[in-house]
Amino acid sequence: MHSCIFESEVPILLRHKQLQKDYQNISLLPLSSIPLIGNIPQFDKQHHVFFQLLCRLAKQSQDEGKGLFCIWLGITPRIFLCSGQGLESFINNSKQLVKSLHYTFLEPWLHTGLLTSNNDKWRSRRRLITPSFHDTQLLYNFMNIFNEQSYILVRRFDEYAKQENRTHDLYPYISACTLDIIAEAAMGTNPNAQLNDDKNEFVQATARITSIVATRSRCPWLWPTCIFDRIPIGKEQKRVLEILHGFSRKVIQERLATFNSEDVVNKNEEKKQIRRLVFLDSLIAQMHAEKLSFDDIQEEVDTFMFEGHDTTAAAINYCCYLVGCHQDVQEKIHAEMDTIFADDKERACTMEDIQQMTYLDCVIKESLRLLPSVAHVSRQAQEDFVYHGQTIRKGTNVVIFIYGIHHDENVFPNSEKFDPERFSDQNLISTEISPFAYIPFSAGSRNCVGQRFAGLEERVVLSTLFRRFTFHSTQTIDELHIATEGILRPGVLVQMIVKRR
Numbered sequence: 001m002h003s004c005i006f007e008s009e010v011p012i013l014l015r016h017k018q019l020q021k022d023y024q025n026i027s028l029l030p031l032s033s034i035p036l037i038g039n040i041p042q043f044d045k046q047h048h049v050f051f052q053l054l055c056r057l058a059k060q061s062q063d064e065g066k067g068l069f070c071i072w073l074g075i076t077p078r079i080f081l082c083s084g085q086g087l088e089s090f091i092n093n094s095k096q097l098v099k100s101l102h103y104t105f106l107e108p109w110l111h112t113g114l115l116t117s118n119n120d121k122w123r124s125r126r127r128l129i130t131p132s133f134h135d136t137q138l139l140y141n142f143m144n145i146f147n148e149q150s151y152i153l154v155r156r157f158d159e160y161a162k163q164e165n166r167t168h169d170l171y172p173y174i175s176a177c178t179l180d181i182i183a184e185a186a187m188g189t190n191p192n193a194q195l196n197d198d199k200n201e202f203v204q205a206t207a208r209i210t211s212i213v214a215t216r217s218r219c220p221w222l223w224p225t226c227i228f229d230r231i232p233i234g235k236e237q238k239r240v241l242e243i244l245h246g247f248s249r250k251v252i253q254e255r256l257a258t259f260n261s262e263d264v265v266n267k268n269e270e271k272k273q274i275r276r277l278v279f280l281d282s283l284i285a286q287m288h289a290e291k292l293s294f295d296d297i298q299e300e301v302d303t304f305m306f307e308g309h310d311t312t313a314a315a316i317n318y319c320c321y322l323v324g325c326h327q328d329v330q331e332k333i334h335a336e337m338d339t340i341f342a343d344d345k346e347r348a349c350t351m352e353d354i355q356q357m358t359y360l361d362c363v364i365k366e367s368l369r370l371l372p373s374v375a376h377v378s379r380q381a382q383e384d385f386v387y388h389g390q391t392i393r394k395g396t397n398v399v400i401f402i403y404g405i406h407h408d409e410n411v412f413p414n415s416e417k418f419d420p421e422r423f424s425d426q427n428l429i430s431t432e433i434s435p436f437a438y439i440p441f442s443a444g445s446r447n448c449v450g451q452r453f454a455g456l457e458e459r460v461v462l463s464t465l466f467r468r469f470t471f472h473s474t475q476t477i478d479e480l481h482i483a484t485e486g487i488l489r490p491g492v493l494v495q496m497i498v499k500r501r
């Protein structure tokens, strides 16, 4: 599969001199005097320093009114779109839905599931999968799972709360919780990651593979599979994938076994069992109809186990962190929780409760603005297009830089400030400016299929936590050394103190 990278890059290779001219105005870093190297010597090996460079370039391009910039990975240009203004005609264009070649590095893991597939395959999968995550009744059914798993998380945080003034990294507990949620809600199985050891093998393997993919993506010498597979990082990837694929295979086999037997049972009306149908069942039904194979199902299970747990875990963790840095915000959340739940700290959170969480809603949105779980997404231009007056050529790797767009001073004044009021009714940020100025779930027809699921999950988990706990953060954002590895990740452990209210 990876040989395609080079086949598809050939036109770019042949055209790179012309493209250097075309993109001269937006190439904000000077090209190396060594031929064919591009900007690579200017990229720091440390992910967070590289990310800071991208953020600086985004700011510079916004200040200069350009709204985009280009970096050169050797002879391939990568163009970062950093303004919501004008994004619509690209992101909503049905001809521009093809993911960039860098997603190919995810294929050893996710093959061509919904996130990484293109064209007809993507269209038919998206049609098949969307109902499982958009059906309002199904989403209501998930509330029980969100509540049950949140309670387990509370019990684990209680242990931390007993250790007065000690700091803790909450991410392992939170990601175990979101893993159990997606596994139970979508796959009908519960790996009990929350009840097992602190260092879950699946969670750790996911973090490692996303880091390996990020490293490979920005180092052209790691692109050829024949080299990558032979060096330590490639061998490590192979080991990590055995863990991840072993997990998804087990999940499918377990469900497949019960699916068959219950099918038989269901024919007998007297013994008919009511079983909650999950996303995986709809895929298995397609397998019985011979429209999907086991491998087809596995690539979707891998895709959803990753997209469905890591993104949400990052969002919840960053939200706790940011609130822990802003005690005034935390007091307002507590006041809202007390109004909704009064003294009853134990009852389950309902849809009606969620509708009343207007302030928490602003906090969640502002957290996803300041620290979006997915900092960028990429496409490969299928035809020439114009953005902010710049023509971008067919074949170019185009990055929609969500993080940069969310930090645009022209849209979000004082953009580094955590200010949930931006999203309050009175200050309603600017659909007037551009509906694409705030896109944590991407936008258009390739947006996040799990957006509504994630929104509900975040609100149940976070309200359950804020009803009971106060968080205190001990680091500034700069000290977190954040970097984008598919997911926006801190380079150090995020340390927080947890107290019972």
Ligand code: HEM
Residues within 6 Å of the ligand: 114, 115, 116, 126, 133, 303, 304, 307, 308, 309, 311, 312, 315, 372, 373, 374, 376, 377, 378, 440, 441, 442, 445, 446, 447, 448, 449, 450, 451, 453, 454
């Ligand atoms: C706060 C949580 C989440 C955030 C911020 C988020 C964000 C995103 C973004 C930005 C994309 C576009 C990716 C790209 O174009 O490369 C995306 C796609 C996707 N997301 Fe999410 N996501 C979240 C939660 C979820 C959940 C819970 C699920 C599953 C239930 C999910 C499943 C997916 C899938 C399958 C895609 C690929 C869609 C396609 O290409 O058609 N996400 N998500």
